[in-house]
Amino acid sequence: MKNRPLMSTCVILFSLLWTLVVLGGRYYLEDIRPSPVRDYGKDKERVQVSGQVYDRLEAKDQQIFYLKNVQIKSQSHLMTERRLIVYCDQSVSVKIKNHLEITGKLSFYEEARNPGNYDLRFYYAKKGIYASVSAEEITVTEARYSPLGEGVYALKQRIGDTLVAGLGERNGQVINGILLGEKREIDPSLKETYQLSGIGHVLSISGLHISLIGMTLFGLIRRMTGSFKVAGGLGIVFLLGYSFLIGFSVSIFRATVMFLFRVGAEITGRKYDAYTAVAVAALLTVLVNPFALLGAGFYLSYLAILGLILLYPVVSDIPLPLILPGACVQIMLLGALSYSFFEVPLYSIFLNLLIIPLLSVIVALGIIGGVLGGVAIVGRPCFFITGKVLWLYEVLAEKTLHIPGARVINGKANVQVIVIYYILLAIFIWAWHKHSFKKWIRLIALSGALFGGTFFIGHTCADNDLKIIFFDVGQGDGTLITTPGGQNILIDGGSTSVEELAKYRLEPTLEYYGIKKLDYVFVSHGDKDHYSGIKEMIEREAKSIPIETLIFPAYINADSELHELKNLAQKNGITCLFLDQGKGMEIDGVKLTGLHPERLYQDENAASLVLLLEYGKKSVLFTGDVEGEGEKALTKALIEADIDIDVLKVAHHGSKGSTSDEFLEQAKPELAIISVGKRNLYGHPHQETLSRLRERAIMIRRTDKEGAIILQIASR
Template sequence: MLPFIAWVGLIRTENALQLDKLEQAILNTKESFHVSLQGDVQWIQKTTSSWKVELTNIVVGEQKETDSYGNCIVYIEEETNLQIGNRIEVQGDLELFEQASNPGMYDQRAYYRAQNIRYYLWVERWKIVNDRVDFIYNKIYQFRCQLAEILEKVAQEKDIGIMQAVTLGEKSELDTDLKKLYQENGIAHILAVSGLHISCVGMLFYQLLRRITGSFKISGWISAGLVIGYVILTGSNVSAIRAGVMFVISLIANQKGKVYDMPSSLSTAVIVILLLYPLQLFQVGFLLSVTTVAGIAVIAPAIYGGEAHSKWWKGLVISCSIQYSSLPVLLWSFFSYPLYSMLLNALVLPFTSILLFSAGVGAVVGLCWMPAAVFLVGSGHFVLLYYRLLCERFVHIPGSVQLIGRASWWQIVVYLAILLSAVIYLEKKANKKRRNVYGIIKPEKKVNSKKEIVVGMELILLLVIGLLVLKPIHLNELSITVLDVGQGDCSFISFPDGTTMLIDGGSTTENNVGTYRMKPFLYSQGIRELDYVVLTHPDSDHMNGVLELLETNSIVIKSLLLPNVDGMEQSYQAILSFCETVIWMEKGMKWESGDVVLCCLHPTRGFQSEDSNDCSVVLQLQYGMFSMLFMGDLGAEEEKKLTGLQDTTVLKAGHHGSKNSTSEEFLEKITPDHVILSYGENNSYGHPHEETIQRLEQQSCSIWHTPEQGAIQIRVKQDRYYIYAYKNTR
């Protein structure tokens, strides 16, 4: 049976990875892809500015049947009276979700694709072409809307978002700052409908029905149906599906008089989810849900060792087991570890069921008796107030969040191999303790408290060792990454001795470029403190991201390097207040790190220009036989005046490929092997200009484009170098 399931899973994964005809058409079209399409309404969600509607059974244009297209999200900005099951026709520009183009960046396309949602559309015109209704799903959706409306009426403004998230899986009203606070403290999992929520709701139904009916069978089947309905009501996220499947299996085991085996139940849930949504295997939500339960079901029993322990010690073991199993996923996805999260979770989790009960039952009671709803939901306010106060205290403790970075795949393999070996050893040891020489199970032996304290300290120490095993290892090599920041520039250099440098950081096309593109990359490298930051000139597309990160206290800059041009200081005023050490760069200045030499070729002392682009700092990097030029936005006229040029391995082209930079004369002087162009797709400036591309093609050099290929990464070891595009390696 297992080989057959594996075979089916591989086929479904292969099909899920393939591009459908619509995706191929969108990728092959440089202009906007305007379509008229029809689809059945599968789910509806209210966002802050529009209605988010998921369509399935897509038919494009004049076709009469669907052509195996994925689902589509459409955004309708006006009020709608849509119901689940309606078939609608919409018109607008069909687009693909944004793909991660830098290391550490959130991959929106992969997230939606794992749910079989492949494209989105902002609706220009729409109409209902068939008003049929899916009765069950629509009733569940309407019930969800009613509960959300009651919570909006009776809950305090700051509590609405959390209560809707906890009970209904609705996160559109969730306060961004509060969500960030929960994430930093490692308790954001309470905002997702998961095993704890399903267990609370399911057992409430089951026990209540047992008292009413007195029948295991009737109460079990009704409870299973209600739990499945609750999973649908909360949006059918993978954590809820996993918990729902496991709860139903536990009911079946109970009715059959069998012992419930959690590892087997988890395996069944994993198979069900991956057969439905095979690409969930690569999603953090699925992996965290599975590894968390695996820690409880597999690692914790092995640590217990067949002995009787106190409740506090069992709680510590469960917390540590969850951390051991989920640590690689946490660090791969979020790059940091909340140091006190175990203690905070111990203080938070006992009150989660109270919060769920007050918000959930309060909303249901509010359907017929609003004063009671006010009282019940109001009691949940004090739980949220307690959570907020705890988080605000913990986040200000020194070292509360440890930035680790993203480990290499081989480090994760080593960590998992050690963990698996330890679990097998402990399980064998525990089995010997459980049975006597005749194979008969012995009574559990009570462990004294002193031993529990010692072992507890050892468990925490092992967690620290796990963090060290997964901490990225700095390789003795030169590493250069030119990030994709849209219409802007940002290059990062990691020197062989561990010194770090950022050259520019800004964009005019990407909102919050610091938060969503630069910060994830730096944190994935385990870097919050930069040794040097060079701002080649004061244009916003070269510095607004750096300023954003400084204003949000996301990075620390040891030394800021700026062009030594008269009258330039005023242009950098906003950023100077954040940096104690400022070095004004001019031609002839040289910086060495081991065998790496970085020379400033421009501007010359006393240089003046009305064009800020021509004030750009130009840097030449040399490491053995490898060399690279960083041109800022320098124009062709100033290129002619540069001296000390030599044959160049890689050219970071000036001014995003403008026709007024990277002249033919300049290219003949440096004869680059590779040229990197950083610009925004379909930008209003027309970068890179056709003339520039033609000049580069005449040089027979390799041309790298950040919008198409993502971040361009270069690794240099002695006299060998490797250059590759991030999108091509994923």
């Protein structure tokens, strides 16, 4: 440290900036970056927008324009914004640096609606973008454009089109992601397979790609010319140009700065110091974009390189040369992985032993094919080999996911646990510098860090309370119950307004809480908004959270879609049961009893399964969509059993035909939970239903207003 004054200075300054930005968190985004549109704009209102294009993208079905120096005019306000995104479904000729006038509807990016869900609003806020506009009309008011910007854009398009033409749509888009950072068109299922198996890093331009390209080029030119200066100069020019072409993400910026340090050392004949290079890169990254510290990408990029320059030297003399570098990177990443993604891909170390060496092959061949793909004698062998490697990647990733224990789901890591983990790693590295430990001691310590970090960082232990989470699923229903002993029960899980509900809302929350399986899943009836996410989870197989037992109401109409769901579940090895009125189960002191239906009803809603949960002195009633005839029968059952309740999950999203006066007089809930989608087409919850609840001074909570609603019930 004392012999590295530049590194010491950078570390101190970085620590100060980290403290200010990270501890300030959203305060910086909300107050230091003021946004008039966030404060005064209205979602879905018609606005007029003017601004200058600084970037653009073309997808299959739309164009996307990024504007700066934006003015937004609504009926009541004139607002100025730094940046805005415009989505256009029309075919419009727009170039970078054009000035546009746009008429369209204003939209805001959505916050995370459930624990563990992706916060799109926060993601764009870090980029200084607080809203978007769906364009109805676009006019170019100033045709002046940037020849350089358009040239770069045209080059990316040409290379991308060449790769797709040579490799086909599926593999071509993968290589576009690897070489050009264009991931929007990669098949979502394939992308998820890569990510869950632990090789998702290959789909993004990363420091690894930059290092491969830069050092390979530098080495080739040096051998050809015999000159460090020529090789370094040409390498730097190429790498800066390539980085400008694909954009300076955190990892690219880090790798570029470190490459400049390395080449500079080679040219001047000085020793390359990786510690100083990474410290300077980290400080420059934060100075350019302080909000990079609020995203996972920064930590994943820098922790990975620290694993190689700090931890790997400790064990580099142990005769396991193939596995140790990957293990050191994995150990250093474990805290960030658990905190950001709630799970660790167990076999990724072994998978990357083959993936990473072959990556240099497809990067080189992809660049050659993208640039010279039109020349058949060059393009065909490049595309053939690249296609075979990508096929191997996909097969290995898919097969790995089906190996038992492929995904270690630990839940969101506690910050204190992560800090302790990294402190212990730092002590181990420091102790190695002070004392010469034997190889077997270092190997045991490394194995302990890998094992402990994989299985225990973020481990969620069950507490003594009952936890109930009413998901925000949009227009639909879904409730998670976690018993004091750690059993997990899902009651419904469907939506008509949220696509891929399981992938984007249900599963992330389950993983956030460290839930590895669902012990019981109840389906109240055969409406899509109560079972679509459950069906999706079954179809997603190894990519989802496994379901052990699926429970249906005892009486199901012949034309109900529940029959199809049951057949799908049984085909996938899930036990299916049917619950009669008066029957139920008790788990860890939590009693669940079926109160309805007692017979077959023609109306699907009337036939909804109704469950009474009792724990200690508290009770919760889950009503599905029961109404009409069904609700009358339910009210009668409550009277006969002399049941009143504490919490009511309001039936049918608060529709007019449910939650009648007679039912409320008997149930007498203190709290009513309404699961309902924002601005839904059905007018739920109905004002008459809300009035009936308010007249009885029943507290009302709604998922469209609050997002997920979490109740914790103590046993006493």
